[in-house]
Amino acid sequence: QVRLVESGGGLVQAGESARLSCAVSGTSRGINDMGWYNQPPGKMRELVAMISSDGSAKYADSVKGRFTISRDNAKNTVYLQMNSLKPEDTAIYYCTADYRYADDYGVWQVGRSWGQGTQVTVSS
Secondary structure (H helix, E strand, C coil), rough: CCCCEEEEEEEEEECCCCEEEEEEHHHHHEEEEEEEEEECCCCCEEECCCCCCCCCEECCCCCCEEEEEEECCCCCCCEEECCCHHHHHHHEEEEEEEEHHHHHHCCCEEEEEEEECCEEECCC
C-alpha cells in the first residue's frame, strides 16, 4: 500500500517562508508525477504545483515566483518551498504521488495516492 506522510505545516506570519515535505513509502515500482494541492477554507481543492520524474515543474498562477516544488527521487520525497506567504495561502495542503502498478490482468496502470493533509495558516 502506497503511503504519503506530510510534514512542515503550521502558523506563519505574512511574508515569511515555510517548507513542506512529503515522504512516499510502499512502492518499489517508481513514482511518476508528484504534486501539491491545497484546499482553502470553504473552497475546492486545487493544484498548487506538480513535478515530473525528470524534474519538470508547473505551478498555479497564484504561486508562480513564490513557491518552488522539488523532489529527491532517492528518498521518494517531494518538497514545497513557500516564500512570501500571504493570508490567502492559508489552506490544508495535500501531497500526491502517481505510481505504476500491475492490475489483476498484469496490465500496467497508474494510480494516485494522497497524503493526509497538513494545515498552513498565514496570519496578517
